[in-house]
Amino acid sequence: MLKDTFSLFIENRKALFGLMILVFFSGVAIFAPLIAPYDPKTNKVDVLRIVEEEMGRTTTVEREQIDEFTERRVYTQSIATTYERVTTKLPLNARPSRQHLLGTTKAGQDLFSQMVYGTRITLAVGLVTGLFTTILALTLALLAGYFGGVVDDIISLFTNVFLVIPSLPLMIVIAAYITVRGVIPIVLILGLTSWPWSTRILRSQVVSLRNRDFVRVSRILGERPLYILFREILPNMISLVMASFFTSTMAAIMGEATLEFLGLGNVSIVSWGTILYWAQNSGALLSGAWWWFLPPGICIALIGTSFALMNFAIDEISNPKLRKR
Amino acid sequence: MIELDRLEMTPLLQCKNLVAGYRIKSGFVHAVDDVSFDLDRGGFLGIAGESGCGKSTLAYAIMRLLKDNATIESGSLLFKGADLAKLDEEQMKKIRWVDISMAFQSAMNALNPVLSVGEQLTDAIHAHEEATQSDARKRALEVLKLVDIPKDRFNSYPHQLSGGMKQRVMIAMALILNPELIIMDEPTTALDVVVQRTIIEKIQELRKTLGFSVIFITHDLSLLVEISDILAIMYAGKIVEYGASESLFNRPLHPYTKGLMNSFPSLTGMIKRMGGIEGKPPDLLKPPEGCRFHPRCPQAIPICRESCPSLEEIADRHSVACFLHKGAEIL
Numbered sequence: 001m002l003k004d005t006f007s008l009f010i011e012n013r014k015a016l017f018g019l020m021i022l023v024f025f026s027g028v029a030i031f032a033p034l035i036a037p038y039d040p041k042t043n044k045v046d047v048l049r050i051v052e053e054e055m056g057r058t059t060t061v062e063r064e065q066i067d068e069f070t071e072r073r074v075y076t077q078s079i080a081t082t083y084e085r086v087t088t089k090l091p092l093n094a095r096p097s098r099q100h101l102l103g104t105t106k107a108g109q110d111l112f113s114q115m116v117y118g119t120r121i122t123l124a125v126g127l128v129t130g131l132f133t134t135i136l137a138l139t140l141a142l143l144a145g146y147f148g149g150v151v152d153d154i155i156s157l158f159t160n161v162f163l164v165i166p167s168l169p170l171m172i173v174i175a176a177y178i179t180v181r182g183v184i185p186i187v188l189i190l191g192l193t194s195w196p197w198s199t200r201i202l203r204s205q206v207v208s209l210r211n212r213d214f215v216r217v218s219r220i221l222g223e224r225p226l227y228i229l230f231r232e233i234l235p236n237m238i239s240l241v242m243a244s245f246f247t248s249t250m251a252a253i254m255g256e257a258t259l260e261f262l263g264l265g266n267v268s269i270v271s272w273g274t275i276l277y278w279a280q281n282s283g284a285l286l287s288g289a290w291w292w293f294l295p296p297g298i299c300i301a302l303i304g305t306s307f308a309l310m311n312f313a314i315d316e317i318s319n320p321k322l323r324k325r
Numbered sequence: 326m327i328e329l330d331r332l333e334m335t336p337l338l339q340c341k342n343l344v345a346g347y348r349i350k351s352g353f354v355h356a357v358d359d360v361s362f363d364l365d366r367g368g369f370l371g372i373a374g375e376s377g378c379g380k381s382t383l384a385y386a387i388m389r390l391l392k393d394n395a396t397i398e399s400g401s402l403l404f405k406g407a408d409l410a411k412l413d414e415e416q417m418k419k420i421r422w423v424d425i426s427m428a429f430q431s432a433m434n435a436l437n438p439v440l441s442v443g444e445q446l447t448d449a450i451h452a453h454e455e456a457t458q459s460d461a462r463k464r465a466l467e468v469l470k471l472v473d474i475p476k477d478r479f480n481s482y483p484h485q486l487s488g489g490m491k492q493r494v495m496i497a498m499a500l501i502l503n504p505e506l507i508i509m510d511e512p513t514t515a516l517d518v519v520v521q522r523t524i525i526e527k528i529q530e531l532r533k534t535l536g537f538s539v540i541f542i543t544h545d546l547s548l549l550v551e552i553s554d555i556l557a558i559m560y561a562g563k564i565v566e567y568g569a570s571e572s573l574f575n576r577p578l579h580p581y582t583k584g585l586m587n588s589f590p591s592l593t594g595m596i597k598r599m600g601g602i603e604g605k606p607p608d609l610l611k612p613p614e615g616c617r618f619h620p621r622c623p624q625a626i627p628i629c630r631e632s633c634p635s636l637e638e639i640a641d642r643h644s645v646a647c648f649l650h651k652g653a654e655i656l
Contacts, residue, residue, distance in 0.1 A: 213429065213431055214435050217429065222422055222452045236437070238439075
């Protein structure tokens, strides 16, 4: 199954392209310290090196005759080291050049390094939130859809209430009230505001599948409810679950960028969102510093494209009808 | 020895005065009303009737699979000495599919599209017994062979099979635990006549070799006459005529049966204008007074409007519920 999945990904051009984009960004995130030429947070380069190391003279300090045969001496030796520290201030607001592939910010930080390190937080927040949202939505959907009755009523009520509340303002309000600044609050805020859509879509699919003949047959056959749920129903909606995972991951990346852009996250961390925040804050749009705000935007779009392309293969994997023989 | 003989003599399934139907806001729908029949071991009972006459409800009542608002009101279903109507769900689970299984009308929808045929067959085994993976596989291949599906189809998905093959897989699924009774709810309705023929022949052949009994439900009377030992004609929840299928075919007694027999052409006999039955089936929520067929009956007499005839044995293995025939033989 896993091997099939892999080969399907390779065979499907679109999916392969999507996968390559994701692998590229993941690689960048993992090897960020090796790729980034500068520290993303500072505006200067410190080079510290030893210029000279001098061995001093050895002098005898003490001399003592213990007995006829033994003598004890104490020496001192001085060592002097000369260090050199060269601090180069990075150019401010510089255009892309060989030293700074994506230019620098108004404060003089290297934007290429910022983009590289930013991939880490952006991807991590996106994937973790996507996973969290999908698991939450899927659990609720399976419970509501399969068991129905009061369980369904309660879950659907909450889903509908949360659907009515516009999620961006809700996100902003929650983010403004949370005192802890960091990545985990952002994951929680995004996860807790984006589950209703997925839940609703997945639930209706469960309800529809539950009433299909083959599910009825397996119930008649005497299979246990959990077995029916996970073997008969879930495999039939894998493509929907994966689509919902990709959508919510994408929404999380966008949401994270939005919150950071609005300054509601932690502006001292480096992510694509904070790059945009500082770009906006420093008037990059007005001054025409395109190298500052374009790369984060393009990268976000690329990640979205990658998920959309991979979705094509997921359809084929989960639906044997679409597989080539 | 005597005990064994007696066991052999008692019918496999004895349905006595079964009343089942649907409770809805405006009352009780009598979908199965006072139905009685016996099914011998290895027997083939055909139940025919129009849509909505309660034949499927009867099938689901035997399997105890009636949904939410449907219930068995009274009567008994003696299966090998146990009354199915009174068993609780846990006991029923042990009987369902192990002793009584079912083949469904829409094989195309009754198979899970994302699981291979083999997986679905072995799942059926694992749901009921502790079997090793290889034993289950062996058994699944065995039943597939029984229904003439080649071994290499084991890993096929349902969409890779034709309609007839899917139906045979459904029959294999019904056979997999070696049940004594298989209820077939219109298993051939969605298929063309040629495939229908092969399926029916397969069922007959398997019945002879494996010795299970069949309750075959369909609206296709011409098919039933040909394949079943005993025929029951249902109308508006009641069995109106019941007997050996040959006797029923040669000498239909109830006006409804006559109407049905007239509505399909004979291949060998003279070509004549086919008759039909005027009107439409009654509302089972408020069935007509008296005989339920009287509003549509061409031979209705005054008594039909007042009381309901009961099923009376007219000849050997031939009963009918009609005032025209109660003692009509003597007259």
